[in-house]
Amino acid sequence: MKNRALLIGCSIGAVILLVVFLIFSFGVSKYNQLVxxxxxxxxxxxxxxxQYQRRYDLIPNLVETVKGVANFEKETYIAVTEARAxxxxxxxxxxxxxxxxxxxxxxxxxxNLSSALSRLLVAVENYPQxxxxxNFLQLQAQLEGTENRIxxxxxxxxxxxxSFNTAIKKFPTNIIAGMFGFREKQYFKAATGAEEAxxxxx
Numbered sequence: 001m002k003n004r005a006l007l008i009g010c011s012i013g014a015v016i017l018l019v020v021f022l023i024f025s026f027g028v029s030k031y032n033q034l035v036x037x038x039x040x041x042x043x044x045x046x047x048x049x050x051q052y053q054r055r056y057d058l059i060p061n062l063v064e065t066v067k068g069v070a071n072f073e074k075e076t077y078i079a080v081t082e083a084r085a086x087x088x089x090x091x092x093x094x095x096x097x098x099x100x101x102x103x104x105x106x107x108x109x110x111x112n113l114s115s116a117l118s119r120l121l122v123a124v125e126n127y128p129q130x131x132x133x134x135n136f137l138q139l140q141a142q143l144e145g146t147e148n149r150i151x152x153x154x155x156x157x158x159x160x161x162x163s164f165n166t167a168i169k170k171f172p173t174n175i176i177a178g179m180f181g182f183r184e185k186q187y188f189k190a191a192t193g194a195e196e197a198x199x200x201x202x
Contacts, residue, residue, distance in 0.1 A: 030176040037164040044157035051150045083113040103186035161185040
């Protein structure tokens with residue numbers, strides 16, 4: 001009788017240990033999955049930053065080139081310079097990805113700079129000497145290539161964020177996410193008016 005009770009006790013203990021082990025293993029697995037997804041977001045974000053930095057570094061040379069052309073619209077390149085300065089004032093941190101207001105300010109500043117650059121490149125059409133300037137043409141090609149890469153990297157970042165945000169909302173992974181402080185990341189949103197086709201005038 002005593003042996004039987006001991007056997008039952010050992011069996012119950014073994015089952016409890018097995019259940020605890022399975023829960024622990026599941027938790028570790030889900031935690032590691034969230035860490036991997038979070039790193040994918042960080043990797044995608046660093047590529048976005050790299051391309052924005054590349055554009056930021058190209059702008060002074062571009063502005064200097066257009067300033068050298070007689071009668072070029074002063075307010076156009078001043079707008080670019082001011083927009084660049086506002087971008088430079090924003091401190092980029094990893095916490096920004098989880099803060100809707102900070103992320104929105106960052107995106108608004110970058111979109112404002114994109115808009116100012118677009119206006120500058122449109123204004124260039126009125127200056128044949130700029131369109132024939134080899135230095136300007138090289139800068140313009142680099143800038144256009146960078147804008148394309150920014151668009152690609154923002155898309156990749158949004159895809160990584162979608163995978164991460166989906167994972168932290170699913171049950172039971174959301175329990176692990178809550179326990180270890182994994183928070184929802186912010187998406188890049190299309191700029192206002194981006195859904196409308198641009199009006200081209202000749």
